[in-house]
């Protein structure tokens with residue numbers, strides 16, 4: 684018969700699992716527990732045993748022998764989707780920084796968890812805040828055009844921001860706000876594991892690289908961030924204000940295309 688846990692034990696297990704996720708341990712497995720021996724044990728010990736079986740992450744030789752080999756995942760889509768869902772759940776109705784006060788909708792991300800290419804912007808604007816999606820306003824339209832110029836579809840890439848709530852008046856996020864929100868973005872990068880990251884603007888470049896430098900000194904080079912290659916270019920909102928820089932941005936995107944092994948699309 685399936686064993687039902689009492690609410691206190693369920694809460695304790697859920698809290699422990701949350702703690703492990705905060706540490707970045709998401710690869711937990713559940714080992715079936717034989718109910719018969721459990722029935723003979725004192726309740727507290729039974730709960731410990733059950734909790735232990737759910738939470739165990741050790742790889743000692745003896746225990747490895749007892750654990751059936753993990754089946755190769757035929758498709759990692761579900762893994763990545765559920766890992767991203769867990770990050771979103773951890774963020775919750777976030778009040779960790781002051782930006783929550785003016786938020787209409789929290790903007791988590793958009794696109795494919797399997798993306799080879801990920802764009803990182805600064806933060807949501809008014810349209811994004813209203814819809815709960817990144818890059819859906821005029822700057823988003825330009826980003827869509829940039830993506831299709833690369834021969835890709837928006838659904839094929841992954842798009843997120845340094846902060847997930849709109850800074851008032853579209854101001855640059857304060858360091859405290861960006862530093863508070865960044866761990867979630869880094870977790871998203873670790874799940875999606877894009878081959879190439881494109882930092883859109885100085886704020887994204889600063890927090891991804893962990894150093895503040897003028898954009899000019901960061902463009903035109905391939906950086907390395909969390910196992911991905913990083914290209915730095917202008918934010919589409921800046922390109923709307925100064926369209927002359929579009930040519931420069933296109934040169935940056937061509938570096939990204941080269942890193943991804945993409946061919947330049949034929950001229951239309």
Ligand code: SF4
Pocket residue numbers: 774777778779780781782783789846847848860863864
């Ligand atoms: Fe939380 Fe990030 Fe929004 Fe700040 S910006 S409230 S850390 S989700």
